[in-house]
Amino acid sequence: MAVKAYLRPKSAAEALALVEGDERAALIGGGAYLRLATRGYETAVDLCDAGLDQVRVEDGALRLGAMVTYRRLETDIVVRDCCGGLLGRCVENIVGVQVRNIVTVGGTVAGRYAFANLTTALLALGADVVLERGGRKPLEQFLADKAPARDVLVEVVVPTAARRCAWRDLTRVRTDFAVLNVAAVDLGGEVRVAVGARPGVARLARGAMQAAAAGDAHGAGEAAAAELDFGDDLRASADYRRRVCGTLVTRAVEEVLA
Amino acid sequence: MNISLELNGRPATWDVEPGEALLDALRRHGVLSVKRGCDTASCGTCTVLLDGVPVPSCAVPAPRADGRAVTTVEGLPDEAVRLGACLAAEGADQCGFCAPGLVVAVVAMSRELEDPDEAAINHYLAGNLCRCGGYVSQTRAIRRYLQEAR
């Protein structure tokens, strides 16, 4: 299916109007996998002019526009100051600066990619997504949505109450997709633990969170390994993931509890 | 569709396909320094500056360059000569296929980072693969280039 039209709407509302009724229209965020698009599309709707690249802090939350790039997460002072720099840290090894200059927060979250480090971190941080039509909802709910309606993700809202944050992942070469990734966040009242690239999409490990709240890092690791499900893929077996999950969660929780 | 851009400091008007990658549009218009080394934005040989920002041109839609400035190694002749001399002096240049993208990335790095150490250099350039040289001599050459530029 050859792309026949390329559009640059000036707002999220305009973009929504373009994709809502048209199955053959696709939103372009980063565009990183243009040549590999398995689902063909005829109309490319590029969000680069839609005013979605803002970073602001408002009401105790960091609001990231959907078109904020990974590189911006690493370099923006406001983002770096938030949550112990977790957001920058979880993306800083992905492929290279070139790719991180085009891959976007919105493109990643909307894609619900199982491998995405950012999704794991946002889940641990207790982030919400804001959709143009669907409004604001917790990321966990957004990820679980099996039949999502066509919509435009405009913003991700990250609470800034996090005190200590830890990131652990395991890759083959440094710049590769993770074999497993873990984010642990101490929010004061609770410790949130998320595990992604299982190879399934990021999930909160609630048993691990309980153990962490009780100060038991080792117990948190064991709980996470027991409560989550893992699978085989190109990069690792389910068995291996289960084994290292315990270690990575223990180390992440140890770091936030220290 | 028509787009207007600034290419290496000069205005240009191109007719591009809506679904065309910037890399292909560039090569079609005779900018042959940008290379296609892979299908997945993984290798760095297609690196260009888009409004001064290093991006993989294979993954940027050509129409996105409308109203923007694109810089390739053809537009960085002094830096190419100087970095090229450093690479040659260290024996770091081999097949040359990664070199133009590397020049663009190094220039971007020199504008973004102040006095990067070896770890920072390797981190910034992690997206520029090289299969011939094993990186160590390239890193030496890049450090020399940055030093001489100061």
Place this chain on the structure above:
Amino acid sequence: MKRSGDMKEVGRSLPKIDALGLVRGTPAYTDDLAPREALCVVAVRSPHAHARILAIDAAAALALPGVLAVFTWQDVPRVAVTRAGQGHPEPSPRDRFILDEYVRHVGDEAAIVAAETEEQARDAARAVRVEYEVLPPVLDFETALDNPVVLHPEPEIHENFPIGFEPRRNVASAYSMHVGDVDAVVARSEVVLRRRYYTQAQQHVALEPHCACTWLDVHGRLNVMSSTQTPWHVRRIMARALEREVKEIRVVKPRIGGGFGGKQMLHGELYCALATLRTGRPAKMVYTRREVFEATNTRHPMRLDVTLGADRDGTLRAIDLEVLSDTGAYGEHALTVFMVAGAKTLPLYNKVEAVRFGGRTVYTSRVPGGAYRGYGAIQGNFALESALDELAGELGLDPIVLRERNMIAEGETSPIFAIMGEGTEGVEMIVESCKLPECIRRGKELIGWDAKGPRREVAPGVFRGLGMALAMQGSGIPTIDMAAATLKLNDFGSFNLLIGATDLGTGCDTILAQIAAETLGVPTGDIIVYASDTDRTPFDTGAYASSTTYVSGHAVREAALKMRQEILVEGALSLGCEPALATFDGREVRGPGGAITLRDLSAKLLYSEHQKQLMTTGSHLCEKSPPPYMAAFAEVEVDAATGEVTLVDYVAVVDCGQAINPNLALVQVEGGLAQGIGMALWEEVVYGPQGHLRTRDLMSYKIPGREDIPSIRAELVESHEPSGPYGAKSVGEIGIDTPPAAIANAVAAAVGARVRELPVTPEKVLKVLSAAGTPR
């Protein structure tokens, strides 16, 4: 012959002559130079690992805009060839046709489309309807032998001379040799070690994807520009396949973006030729990265069984190496890679009483195995050097001491040199240069072998370990590799150097210019190189077997010596004296009565006095293959809880004879090490259950990046090979051979458990750790 200190051009780290041009992005590669109006050629590729083509309906494709032709197996000449870029007659089975009725791996060519643009060609390829009879594939090389599914039933295929070709049994080649009675010696050995190792398929990942372009010139001859390592073999094999005369075809190699053996084979050239011959128009074929993965070639995966018999003091008595090699769907390089696994490893330990090497290469329904830097030696090295370390462990010996007790020394020989060539018998050879003792001494020092000890716990559950390995390779193929070079003197004192040698980016154009310059006594800048053109340069077998410096270098030197002599004679004539009374120092010819500069003489020779064109040619046949040697030392850090292996340090000390250009020699070592480290730790070609490639792009197949390769510290030791040009041997392949063994050995030292299957992944480390119990 001159030694290091006296030389002016050889031994200098001059910049590559094409360095600046390439950095600036000057159009220089095949896709840059292909005519704008070239047709685009695209292959219709099989989605099945094994199938018979029942019918091909191209009607819909031909009806699409811009489509000029569709070729099927019934439209093309049917002549059995091998695609392997090797000499004539090729030591690989001729088991390929331009297109065949069978497809034998996912990605195998089923039909060819030519259209005006690439997009049109790819659209047309998708529109070609191929009806397949899907056949059961053979996906496991350990079950290929005598499998009821026969992958090559065609009657026309054959071997050129006996290579053990038994296609009915799925055997592409077989080989065995022995010296002494291995079984008897093993039986009476005090200590016997038997181990099995596996090495994996590896992708070259030259950054430039394969690319070819063809056109008809004004004489009606077929011109081929290709990203190839072997222009002459391409020309000869194309002529055979297309049923044309060699004289009707010209092949030229422009700049290419890396090879590593992946371009020592025909790829798109024949398909472009079909399009050009049919339409009269230029045609080009540019592989996507996915096509490079699926449809070129990989390293041959191997299963290696090692048996060592030794005394308790570590003296090796017998080595037995039995190998099963997987050549995939076609047999290119099947026999020769197999043989090198023994020929370029076993001679390292030449004092044994008995040695045996043998096995088979089998067909499977996978991406064809082919040439890849190291060419069998790296696989053999992994097995042998791992086994030696395991033996050292059993005997309580330092691994270095075990090597030193058994390794080959300068002045010695090995019977294997005479027995094993590449595809045929070899050549007896005394090792005239071997600096292994110096390599070991220096390497030990650099890595801190004695100070650090084999293992230390640096943090709870985190262990560092040291491992080492020795390696050897060869320099050219004796009695087979021939190279030639021509020098032409221009007015005002410059020279054209015409060489057949193929620079893959390695810088051999520069190195050969340095050799010419040294011999002539002129600056390298006065040598203008033109290379790799079957019409316009003399012959060279091509860039493989680490032959360029050693073999082509000699040819260049010979041409230059002849040129010196002719300049002397002409200068003497000009001065009016006998040549015997004249001397030439590179700048001028001096006689009893006066002198004339080369600059003036060369101008006179073209325009005004005793006019003639001075042009000399040298040819060199490789007579022996003196091995480069190296000692390598790896330090790893292993996290015992996750199995993660971090390479902390890698030290390599190389004896390559005289380095013509030390910087370029070192970067060959460093680049080879990076590629070997990739094979040791990360690179894996993974297939799905139906034989399709799961690792078919650079997201799924990971080569080392900048942050993965720590400080590699490579050094050259001073060495001089009397049989080499200015004392040189070779350095193109030796760099890749050691990392798999050195790293596996280091990991074993660190955690007391060994991985015998490459790559050494965290998952495998964790598995062997669990089996062995936690590290003590």
